Amino acid sequence: MNTLGPSPHPFEVSATADPGYHNSLPLLHEIAHALRLLRLKGTTTTLDLSAIPFGPGDERLLLECLGRGEVSAKLEALGDSHIWESAYPGVWVIEHRNSCGERIAFQVEITRLPSILETRLEDIEEGLLALQRALANLQTDKSV
Amino acid sequence: MADLTTGTLGDTLRRNGVSRRGFLKFCTATASMMALPPSMVPVLAAALDNAQRPSVIWLSFQECTGCTESLTRSHTPTLESLIFDHISLDYHHTLQVASGHAAEAAREAAMQASAGKYLLVVDGSIPLGNPGFSTIAGVSNLQILEETAAGAAAVIAMGSCAAFGGLPKADPNPTGAVAVRDIVTDKPVINVSGCPPIPVVITGVLAHYLTFGTLPELDQYSRPKAFYGTSIHDRCYRRPFYDKGLFANTFDDEGAKKGWCLYKLGCKGPMTYNACATVKWNEGTSWPVESGHGCLGCSQPDFWDAGGFYNALSIPVGDISRTASYAVAAGVALGAAAAGINRKTKTEANRQHSTVTVDDLEKTS
Amino acid sequence: MSKATLERGLNAFREQVDAPVAAFFSSCVSCGICAEACLFYTETGDPKYTPIRKLEPLRRVWEQEYTLVGKLKKVVGLAAPVTDELLQEWQELLYDSCTLCGRCSMVCPVGNDIAYMVRRAREGMVASGNSPKDVQAAAERAVRIGSPMGIKYKALAAQVKHIEADSGLTIPIDVEGADYMPLLSSMEVINFPEYIESLARIFTHAGLSWTLCSEAFEATNTGIQIGSSDIARELVQRIVDGAEKLKVKYVIAPECGHAYTSIRWEGPDLIGKPFPFKVLHILELLDELRASGRIKTENPSHERMTFHDPCSIGRKGGVIDAPRRLMQMVNSNFVEMQDHGKWNWCCGGGGGVSANTEAEALRLKVFKRKKNQIEETGADKLVTACANCRLVIEEGLEEYRVELPIEGLTELVARHLVEDK
Amino acid sequence: MNESMDFLLWTRGTAFDVAVAIFVVGILIRLFEIISLGRAANLAAPKGSEFLPGMKTILTRTLPEGGTFKRQPLTILAGYLFHIGLLVSLLLFIPHIELFRETFGFGWPGLPNPIVDAAAVLGIVGLLAALWNRLTNPVMKLLSDKEDYLVWVLTFLPLLTGYLAYHRMINPYPLAMGLHILSIELLLVLFPFTKLMHTFTLFLARWYNGAMSGRRGVES
Known part of the structure; x- marks a missing residue:
């Protein structure tokens, strides 16, 4: 299945060699700018990477530069999503895949916590109900 | 497929056990696909949750089934499938089990049941030269299209054949092929051009229609701007080479190996509007320019007749070298004639010269 | 007696258009730079004196007779014709405000030799009777009397006698077989006889054999000035005849500008054959004598x-x-x-x-x-x-x-x- | 229906062929018309040769004489600006070179696009300055006739449409490209029959000038 590894290309591209295009570089600057905004005003920013015309190697270069931080999460809904904090706290990488493992969205979110990880209020309500039901069941069992 | 039970998309999704995070993830992906800003995700989520289930009829005329292939291949169960699971594809003669009169009956049933509300998707061009060139169940394409379009809310012309006439219309257009827009003039027609078109585009159009109940913003060719708003050239990762003047001159030279611009090798990127450079093909693996071949311009009208695929865009369609040679020959002949006339005028003037003497200096009054 | 007419003028214009003229008109982009080289513009600031504009009549003839588009324009009536009124108006521009100095020809970015064209345009002006009265009269005197100022050999002979008496020098006249035959301008005979004396002094000093020619002493050529090759030819022919008669090796042009042009450059073309003698300007001769010591x-x-x-x-x-x-x-x-x-x-x-x-x-x-x-x-x-x-x-x-x-x-x-x- | 694409194909096809044919035939007719008028033989003994001084003048007239520059700086600057801008855009833009390669069978190296782009801007600025000069300078104003303004428009349009097409300021692109090509076709068709001919005849004119001066021993 398609993973983050480099895909085979008809010509060689390495992150260190200068292939002449670096759409990842301006993007890194944009990330730094967004991070500054987050610190100063608390503004969160979402960058949609699929809207950026990456050349071969660009994505690898970007991910190599961002690195991996200490938090990593996996969301299992309509396929697996991977969410991890980069080596730079506050910069998160979010990769949504469908149940076939195909990538359907790829984002960098500059935030304290990606919203997709937060629990929805409706889910909390439903969860509370479910928990209460479970507790009631437990008590019923005891009393019996 | 003929399940006509009504319900919102949210219902469908929840019935399929999709969680709220899953739904949000789906909305994120949809917004990204539709080139909507991330801030639109909550709006999209609310709208999609309540989206009604539309009926879709799919007609195929003079086509190669490449469009259907593009749409259906390897994309189950995917984002597209979520949408397609939700819509009611009531007639698609390539995909459906039913055939012949049974299939036509299904189409007519759907047309009646959702009159004025169903979406009509068409792939392939319509031959006007002779109705017999392309028929389904003995009915000409033109007649089917006119009948089916009459009750449609909107028509989606899928692929360059339906959108612009495509390959069947290529010079000398033996079947008299025309595009959907040439026939359907009283309904919104959305062109999703490309040979084949990028599958997510049709998903995007459907998502937009489901979300907002309207058709997306269209360009001059009635194509959704979200996908056709920028040229291949402007989104091409090889664009910096074009700007620096670094070009591949052959498919195997240093420039080609280094991934330089393919303009000189006939890339039609500058005049072609499509989303290939960002959406890419085959699960986002690559796209023509990335794999080392120039863009053919397949999402543009008449791309087949727009000069050689391997001629630079600035090169005229005809054989300009030959034209110039003929013109030189003609120019020399006509020039010689003009020269002859001038010499005659001058010789005649010299002949008519009457010597000026000091007696001739004053004017005759 | 024939007379100048518009028809003759137009025919003369037609005759005067040659390949350089056609190339020049084809190249003009109306940039106006020639105006800056012309003292009639720089000193008056009047744009009508822009050199290339002075050629409008000739340009029209070129366009209407020798270009495809011009001929078409003429057929459909879009071409502005060359009329008597136009030529009358242009007389001032082609004569009063042009000295044929050729400075404009040096600055034209596309290389137009405007003075060359003015000289040619004047042929049409003469033939159509649109040349200045005074110059016409000078031409008449030159042809009939022998000098534009109306002086005859008698006047020169008197000056020669006077100079010989004053200076003790000899001024040879009509000596056959002499090497050098200086020409004079009538101005020198009347206003600056010092020139004649200087010639005598120099030739004597250098020990050269020389002679004046009583039948061909006048170097000026009103035909060149008014712009008539026919008249110019007649005047040049007199000099050639005189030089041939005396069998001189060199004809020396005097201190006179247009005389040098007429005898040195246009002369052989006017009479249709190369000269059997060489033509030098007096300054060229002096410089040669200086160089040879x-x-x-x-x-x-x-x-x-x-x-x-x-x-x-x-x-x-x-x-x-x-x-x-x-x-x-x-x-x-x-x-x-x-x-x-x-x-x-x-x-x-x-x-x-x-x-x-x-x-x-x-x-x-x-x-x-x-x-x-x-x-x-x-x-x-x-x-x-x-x-x-x-x-x-x-x-x-x-x-x-x-x-x-x-x-x-x-x-x-x-x-x-x-x-x- | 596909107006702009049909338009582009027409400009790249039939129209281009027709324009090139008229251009070539027209240029040849004009050159024949000029040269057929001949030049009388010069019988006066020359002081210098004709050929080399003529060739030299072809080069030297590219630079203005100092005094002229001082008196007409705008005419000269605008002229340089637009001629250089035009020639760089025409001859050193890669897509144009590809067209020449297709036509003549050979090409030459081009310049990076930002440089060509800057040249085009200079060309446009130069042409605008030249127009302003033509409208305000009393000499040029008097000299100029309809044709002078026509050739200005004919020269301006390709630069303008080229610039707009390159920067995608006209949509859709095929329309922009079509307009650019059409403007060049217009230029090509009218070229031989207007003052635009100076592009070719100035070589003749300068040569004649230099040659006629050269034989008199003067450098012109």
């Missing part, structure tokens, strides 16, 4: 002197370095004008303008340019090599109340010759 000078003057290049001799004749070498020989304080040599500004009286009283006011006005040029040098004396320039400058300076002596270069050289050889 045949003439020796002494006591160079320390006065601050400047030199005015006559257009026909310098820019249009190629005699540019010779006068400088001669000036250095006899003057130790020689100073150049800012624009000199091929960039010299005209005195304003060439090309028949000085003979044309209708042009006088304009000529005096545009003289300002020359006056300023001379004044900028701070020179105490102006030297030149054209009797016409000399008269025009004298008149001009008088008009602007500037006192400055003027001398011909030949005289200046003659005055510095080593006495006893």
Whole structure:
């Protein structure tokens, strides 16, 4: 299945060699700018990477530069999503895949916590109900 | 497929056990696909949750089934499938089990049941030269299209054949092929051009229609701007080479190996509007320019007749070298004639010269 | 008696269009740069004097007779015709305000030789009867009497006698087999007889065999000035006949601009065959004698002197370095004008303008340019090599109340010759 | 229906062929018309040769004489600006070179696009300055006739449409490209029959000028 590894290309591209295009570089600057905004005003920013015309190697270069931080999460809904904090706290990488493992969205979110990880209020309500039901069941069992 | 039970998309999704995070993830992906800003995700989520289930009829005329292939291949169960699971594809003669009169009956049933509300998707061009060139169940394409379009809310012309006439219309257009827009003039027609078109585009159009109940913003060719708003050239990762003047001159030279611009090798990127450079093909693996071949311009009208695929865009369609040679020959002949006339005028003037003497200096009054 | 008519004029224009003219008109993009080279524009600021515009009649004939589009325009009636009124209006532009100085031809970015075309356009003006009355009269005198100023050999003979008596020099007349035959301009005979004396002094000093020709002493050619090759031919032929009769080796053009053009450059073309003798300007001869050591000078003057290049001799004749070498020989304080040599500004009286009283006011006005040029040098004396320039400058300076002596270069050289050889 | 694409194909096809044919035929007719008028033989003994001085003048007239520059700086600057801008854009833009390669069978190296782009801007600025000069300078104003303004428009349009097409300021692109090509076709068709001919005849004119001066021993 398609993973983050480099895909085979008809010509060689390495992150260190200068292939002449670096759409990842301006993007890194944009990330730094967004991070500054987050610190100063608390503004969160979402960058949609699929809207950026990456050349071969660009994505690898970007991910190599961002690195991996200490938090990593996996969301299992309509396929697996991977969410991890980069080596730079506050910069998160979010990769949504469908149940076939195909990538359907790829984002960098500059935030304290990606919203997709937060629990929805409706889910909390439903969860509370479910928990209460479970507790009631437990008590019923005891009393019996 | 003929399940006509009504319900919102949210219902469908929840019935399929999709969680709220899953739904949000789906909305994120949809917004990204539709080139909507991330801030639109909550709006999209609310709208999609309540989206009604539309009926879709799919007609195929003079086509190669490449469009259907593009749409259906390897994309189950995917984002597209979520949408397609939700819509009611009531007639698609390539995909459906039913055939012949049974299939036509299904189409007519759907047309009646959702009159004025169903979406009509068409792939392939319509031959006007002779109705017999392309028929389904003995009915000409033109007649089917006119009948089916009459009750449609909107028509989606899928692929360059339906959108612009495509390959069947290529010079000398033996079947008299025309595009959907040439026939359907009283309904919104959305062109999703490309040979084949990028599958997510049709998903995007459907998502937009489901979300907002309207058709997306269209360009001059009635194509959704979200996908056709920028040229291949402007989104091409090889664009910096074009700007620096670094070009591949052959498919195997240093420039080609280094991934330089393919303009000189006939890339039609500058005049072609499509989303290939960002959406890419085959699960986002690559796209023509990335794999080392120039863009053919397949999402543009008449791309087949727009000069050689391997001629630079600035090169005229005809054989300009030959034209110039003929013109030189003609120019020399006509020039010689003009020269002859001038010499005659001058010789005649010299002949008519009457010597000026000091007696001739004053004017005759 | 035939008369000048529009028809004859148009035919003459047709005759005058040749490949260079066609190339020039095809190339003009109306940039107006030629105006900046023309003293009639720079001194008046009137754009009607823009050199290329002076050629409108010839341009129309070229366009309507020799180009496809022009012929089409004529057929459908879109072409502006050349009419008598147009030619009348253009007479001032082609005669009064053009000295054929050729400065415009030097600056045109596309290389148009505008003076060449003005010379040709005048052929049509003459044939259509649109040439200045004064120049017509001068031409008549030149043809009928032998000199535009109306002097005859008798007058020259008297001057010669006078000079011989005064100086003790011999001035040979009609000596067959002499090497050099100098020509004179009638101005020199009347206004500047010093020139004749200087010639005698120089030829004697150098020990050269020379002679004047009683039948062909007049060098000026009103045919060239008015722009009629037919008249010019007749006048050139007289000189050729005289030179052939005396079997001279060299004909020496005098200190006169257009005379050099007519005898040196146009002459052989006018009579249709190369000359059997060589033509030299007097300055060219003097420079050759200087180089070969045949003439020796002494006591160079320390006065601050400047030199005015006559257009026909310098820019249009190629005699540019010779006068400088001669000036250095006899003057130790020689100073150049800012624009000199091929960039010299005209005195304003060439090309028949000085003979044309209708042009006088304009000529005096545009003289300002020359006056300023001379004044900028701070020179105490102006030297030149054209009797016409000399008269025009004298008149001009008088008009602007500037006192400055003027001398011909030949005289200046003659005055510095080593006495006893 | 597909107006702009049909338009582009027409401009790249039939129209281009027709324009090139008229251009070539027209240029040849004009050159024949000029040269057929001949030049009388010069019988006077020359002081210098004709050929080399003529060739030299072809080069030297590219630079203005100092005094002229001082008196007409705008005419000269605008002229340089637009001629250089035009020639760089025309001859050193890679897509144009590809067209020449297709036509003549050979090409030459081009310049990076930002440089060509800057040249085009200079060309446009130069042309605007030249127009302003033509409208305000009394000499040029008097000299100029309809044809002078026509050739200005004919020259301006390709630069303008080229610039707009390159920067995608006209949509859709095929329309922009079509307009650019059409403007060049217009230029090509009218070229031989207007003052635009100076592009070719100035070489003749300068040569004649230099040659006629050269034989008199003067450098022109």
